Amino acid sequence: MNREERNHHPARKVRFVVMYDGTHYHGFQTQEDSRLPTIQDQLHHVIQTLTGESVKIICAGRTDAGVHARGQVVDFSTSSRIPDERFPLAMNALLPRDITVIQAETVHPDFHARFDALGKHYRYTIYNRRMPSPFQQRYSYQVFPELDLERMRAAAAALIGTHHFGAFCASGSVVKRLERTIWRCTLTPDEEGCIHIDVMGDGFLYNMVRIIAGTLIDVGKGKIDPRSMPEIIASRDRTQAGTTAPPRGLCLMKVWYTPQPVMNGSQQ
Amino acid sequence: MNREERNHHPARKVRFVVMYDGTHYHGFQTQEDSRLPTIQDQLHHVIQTLTGESVKIICAGRTDAGVHARGQVVDFSTSSRIPDERFPLAMNALLPRDITVIQAETVHPDFHARFDALGKHYRYTIYNRRMPSPFQQRYSYQVFPELDLERMRAAAAALIGTHHFGAFCASGSVVKRLERTIWRCTLTPDEEGCIHIDVMGDGFLYNMVRIIAGTLIDVGKGKIDPRSMPEIIASRDRTQAGTTAPPRGLCLMKVWYTPQPVMNGSQQ
Numbered sequence: 001m002n003r004e005e006r007n008h009h010p011a012r013k014v015r016f017v018v019m020y021d022g023t024h025y026h027g028f029q030t031q032e033d034s035r036l037p038t039i040q041d042q043l044h045h046v047i048q049t050l051t052g053e054s055v056k057i058i059c060a061g062r063t064d065a066g067v068h069a070r071g072q073v074v075d076f077s078t079s080s081r082i083p084d085e086r087f088p089l090a091m092n093a094l095l096p097r098d099i100t101v102i103q104a105e106t107v108h109p110d111f112h113a114r115f116d117a118l119g120k121h122y123r124y125t126i127y128n129r130r131m132p133s134p135f136q137q138r139y140s141y142q143v144f145p146e147l148d149l150e151r152m153r154a155a156a157a158a159l160i161g162t163h164h165f166g167a168f169c170a171s172g173s174v175v176k177r178l179e180r181t182i183w184r185c186t187l188t189p190d191e192e193g194c195i196h197i198d199v200m201g202d203g204f205l206y207n208m209v210r211i212i213a214g215t216l217i218d219v220g221k222g223k224i225d226p227r228s229m230p231e232i233i234a235s236r237d238r239t240q241a242g243t244t245a246p247p248r249g250l251c252l253m254k255v256w257y258t259p260q261p262v263m264n265g266s267q268q
Numbered sequence: 269m270n271r272e273e274r275n276h277h278p279a280r281k282v283r284f285v286v287m288y289d290g291t292h293y294h295g296f297q298t299q300e301d302s303r304l305p306t307i308q309d310q311l312h313h314v315i316q317t318l319t320g321e322s323v324k325i326i327c328a329g330r331t332d333a334g335v336h337a338r339g340q341v342v343d344f345s346t347s348s349r350i351p352d353e354r355f356p357l358a359m360n361a362l363l364p365r366d367i368t369v370i371q372a373e374t375v376h377p378d379f380h381a382r383f384d385a386l387g388k389h390y391r392y393t394i395y396n397r398r399m400p401s402p403f404q405q406r407y408s409y410q411v412f413p414e415l416d417l418e419r420m421r422a423a424a425a426a427l428i429g430t431h432h433f434g435a436f437c438a439s440g441s442v443v444k445r446l447e448r449t450i451w452r453c454t455l456t457p458d459e460e461g462c463i464h465i466d467v468m469g470d471g472f473l474y475n476m477v478r479i480i481a482g483t484l485i486d487v488g489k490g491k492i493d494p495r496s497m498p499e500i501i502a503s504r505d506r507t508q509a510g511t512t513a514p515p516r517g518l519c520l521m522k523v524w525y526t527p528q529p530v531m532n533g534s535q536q
Contacts, residue, residue, distance in 0.1 A: 021403060132365070
């Protein structure tokens with residue numbers, strides 16, 4: 001979508017915050033093979049049912065097959081007059097139970113969920129027990145033996161800041177600028193046996209969080225020395241970092257934007 | 269099983285700790301209609317595959333359809349020589365992914381998972397947000413508007429101690445002695461929007477935790493005055509307490525036993 005198209009808009013632009021369990025979907029984005037169900041397909045379909053319009057949804061983060069979201073943000077233009085506060089209820093009544101709209105807001109017509117994102121929070125969850133848990137299998141990556149959390153934290157600290165993340169980008173990616181800034185990367189164990197890796201930054205390359213998770217797991221197992229992290233980053237070479245952890249452990253938690261201009265009195 | 273049968277035993281009695289997502293099962297116990305899958309059926313089937321024996325599994329708490337467990341305890345007698353530490357791995361390789369054995373231990377031949385239980389911990393989880401969550405729908409009961417936690421805590425305090433719990437027992441139950449002791453009943457909100465009701469006690473009547481949860485929810489909504497709890501208990505009348513909360517929010521967390529005598533050197 002170019003600038004000219006962005007300035008020509010129907011009556012209203014709507015922003016949704018969406019949660020989904022990605023287990024049964026082939027990622028967010030509509031696939032060429034229309035037999036593969038995606039989150040975007042489901043949203044398009046329900047919005048069409050509600051408004052009669054064939055809208056084009058833009059998302060903040062194009063999550064892969066099997067990846068989950070607790071705070072995906074999408075936008076679309078519509079002439080519908082469904083009030084903001086009724087939109088989530090109307091959507092949820094028609095969506096499958098593994099996708100829910102938790103918030104809707106009319107925003108400035110120029111708002112763009114991806115271009116306007118200031119940063120994102122992804123969480124990667126490891127299940128660090130010997131026996132699998134029926135409650136964790138869809139939402140975490142089971143790893144055993146016990147990981148060395150202090151080693152992993154030392155390695156994570158090396159990721160903070162602005163770096164060329166070529167070593168943490170899936171080979172074959174066509175993105176040109178590989179500099180990104182990581183604001184925080186924390187590791188938090190919980191009482192159920194999980195370790196949550198929370199990564200926040202201004203943007204993420206293809207598979208970047210999953211490669212970070214795989215590398216930190218290799219550090220936690222003793223396969224990679226945490227002191228070699230600066231070298232791995234400096235190499236800009238994908239083969240120097242660890243494996244790519246599987247998608248089911250990944251969740252898009254939050255997307256940050258600048259405060260939006262007030263629209264028709266309904267926003268803060 | 270009478271005492272005489274308990275004293276006549278094959279070589280070994282094994283105790284498992286079992287986790288399960290009860291969503292797709294008709295409760296723990298084998299049903300008369302064998303087309304209804306149960307947790308017990310699955311365990312019997314896999315033990316038979318591993319040992320060639322048709323064993324009879326005893327469980328600590330006969331959970332209903334849709335109820336989950338993180339710490340169900342079962343026992344069975346076997347002549348199998350599969351070592352304790354290999355049993356969970358062997359079981360989990362054959363069990364469906366929504367049931368896992370997380371611990372196995374050879375115990376005294378007289379051990380009985382139900383009769384020997386000193387107490388149990390059940391957790392009832394409420395999801396207290398306006399919009400449903402794809403991650404919570406199988407494991408919690410969604411309630412809105414926001415519940416008054418302080419009122420609920422005041423009501424929960426009245427349950428502590430030894431009482432006749434006739435008002436908190438499903439009508440039609442054939443149990444005769446309705447006195448039970450509740451040791452603790454706490455309410456803990458988490459960052460995802462859940463309220464966990466943790467109830468620990470020496471034993472529970474049929475539907476007791478779900479009726480406690482339903483009653484505390486009615487208190488949290490303002491429908492029941494927390495100061496009327498002693499009266500409700502004293503009434504011994506099921507119609508005086510609140511509704512029975514749905515099974516999906518309930519989970520058997522833990523069962524307590526006295527320390528077991530040491531068997532063949534493999535226990536502490």
